[in-house]
Amino acid sequence: MCGATSISNKGLFCGLMCSLALGQASPAIVPSLSSLAGEVARSQSENRPQASYQVVRKYRVFPSNDLNAASEIVAAVDFWPPTTKRYIIQKTSCSRRAEQVVRGILDHEVEASAQGRHIPTAAMMQDNYDLAYLGEDILEDHPCYLLGLSPRRKDKNLIAGKAWVDKRTFLIREINGDLVKTPSWWLKKVHVKMVFDYVGGTWLQTSTEAVADVRIFGNQTLTSEIVEFRNTDVAAKTQPASRVRPR
Helix, strand or coil: CHHHHHHHHHHHHHHHHHHHHHHCCCCCCCCCHHHHHHHHHHHHHHCCCCCCEEEEEEEEEEECCCHHHCEEEEEEEEEECCCEEEEEEEEEECCHHHHHHHHHHHHHHHHHHHCCCCHHHHCCCCCCEEEEEEEEEEECCEEEEEEEEEECCCCCCCEEEEEEEECCCCCEEEEEEEECCCCCCCEEEEEEEEEEEEECCEEEEEEEEEEEEECCCEEEEEEEEEEEEEECHHHHHCCCCCCCCCC
16 A cells, blocks of 8 residues: 555656646747848848838937927938938928938938948848847837847947847847947937837838937937828839938
8 A cells, every 4th residue: 555655646746747847938949149130131131112102200309308499300201212312301490400410310311322221231230240149028019039239340320239129020120229439529429219110011210219418518319200101103203313402
């Protein structure tokens, strides 16, 4: 009887341990950085805009501690794949300096497009960054891989910070960090947050927030958001020679 009881207890113990083991979550499979970077590059390439479109963006420039003092600029940006981009300022209620800041940003965007450079794609290229796997996170209900970005050189187009990569699509949903090199002596530091999502079936940068430590003037904030989007095949047929107004 004692032997039978011992065997029974052993069987019960083994069954209990097996049940506990089966109830435990399987360890997460962590992709290698090289394979993850490759998937991101492939996904970004496959989701480049194929049709012409126009977005209307609203920019705000204001002292970081006073949103009520914001200057507003509304700009229409037209894009004709693969590399042509033009803009026009539609409305402005601001100081000339704030408008010059926005024009500088848009001029840089036009130049980057002409050279085939797109921030979301370039941001994950391993020849630009040393990548670090930081784990997983949830961003706006989207499970993401969280990557650390360490620029390999001083470049005003590169950001030292983090990137959130959608686990399902491998598209970059957010980049958050500091410009590794400020574009002007006046700027001591610039912190940038860029958010990406589908708009009208096209994967775009939907909003930006940049907080700059400006010499003499202190912290200044610039935000942008898309307020209107439309596919415009007609625009592709009537592409102007230039719509960039002089700075």
